[in-house]
Amino acid sequence: MANIRPLVASLDIGTSRVRAIVGERNEKSQIEIIGVGDVPSMGMKNGIVVNIEACVRSIGQAIEAAEMMSGREVKTVWAGIGGSHIEGINSRGVVAITGRNGESRGEINETDMARVIEAAQAVVIPMDKQRLEVIPQTYIVDNQRDIREPIDMLGTRLEAEVHIITCSITSAQNLIKCVNRAGFPVNDLVLQILAAGRAVLTSEEKETGVALIDMGGGTTEMMVYTQGAPYSTYTVPxxxxxxxxxxTYGLKIAFDTAEDLKKKAGCCWDELIEDGASVDVPGMGGRPPMSVSVAHLYQIILPRMEEILGMARDKLVKLSQSITRPLGGGIVLTGGGAQMPGIVELASEVFGMPVRVGSPLAIGGLESEYRRPEFAAAVGLVIEGNEREIGTASKQSPEGKKIEDGRPGFWSRLGNWIKGEMF
Ligand SMILES: Nc1ncnc2c1ncn2[C@@H]1O[C@H](COP(=O)(O)OP(=O)(O)OP(=O)(O)O)[C@@H](O)[C@H]1O
Ligand SMILES: [Mg+2]
Structure with missing residues (x-):
């Protein structure tokens, strides 16, 4: 019998869509995507479950579609989490290094690394929040700054700078509950925007500094990278x-009609609009169809797009007081909203920086199915899941590093506990 390749599956439960990806791990331990599911999301609002039954159904449909395409059966999933309840803070910790025989100077080892990361986590987290990710940024050994790999270095004092991401415990519990109810244990929850970064950003961009902006249905999430590691996490609600x-309000048409119209003729840069262009849309409640000028549609769309991008820009302006170097990698846009014609031009004007749309980089398998900006998080989740499963996550890049503080098992334990409650 031929060897069956191990399966890694991911689930990006968004406000608009639920996306599932099934990947197979090849002989080189890399992922090849063999199944993709993309269905409307019901029961989610701004990253929070508002209707369990509807959410469970959408999850089931997305995974079923990915299973059908792949011909494989999903057993467990890596699930993404995002939304307005996500917060990021920077923190630092310091420990003394001692030599084997108690000298005041020693070689930094794995235990020292674990201790300094533990020390850096000594920040007050509200009762209703839980640490989701703890990502090392840089280390300082004695007075030497910007060290990435301090292991084996000699020193008396080790300091770590980390980015801590927290999420609402209730939101996480409800998300896990929905996935469990759909019939799948959750390996772990991963921050969606962090996963998206894995799929679309190059190491050079992260090193030079870049802001990744995921333009979703409910929220617009931003992750700023400097010197190869996440520096700030921010959500525009x-x-x-x-x-x-x-x-819908501007044209007095149904929401679904407005959504179709936006995707068909929406634009946020006037130079792209043809003179006199118009589209026909069905009227609401049996009213006759009407003709809508594309220029009028643009005038409705533009202020909101400017507001969303403007809020992200204001955050970047605030951050520029603490980030010493400008973001040389500019802005990378992902998510469904990044598909709107004119978005690159508008964002370049708002941010005054180079902008590109980020589709997942090719990783093998069904490229035409997943190389779209709205698949960034789902693809990133499967890459991250694969690396965590084979245990190389910590060797890849700073954001892949998982801190052994007992937390990685927390969400799976929580999931099992919820499962135990239910079944
Ligand atoms: N071609 C397009 N032009 C403009 N907007 C688009 C286009 N395609 C999709 N969108 C918009 O993108 C949004 C959905 O994006 P996405 O699928 O990334 O969101 P989500 O992950 O479900 O939501 P969230 O991340 O906020 O939970 C919807 O608001 C949709 O209208
Ligand atoms: Mg999303």
């Missing part, structure tokens, strides 16, 4: 849903 809502 607005997304494509709000743009569609503006069209």
């Amino acid at each position: 607005l997304g494509g849903f709000d743009v569609t809502n503006d069209i």
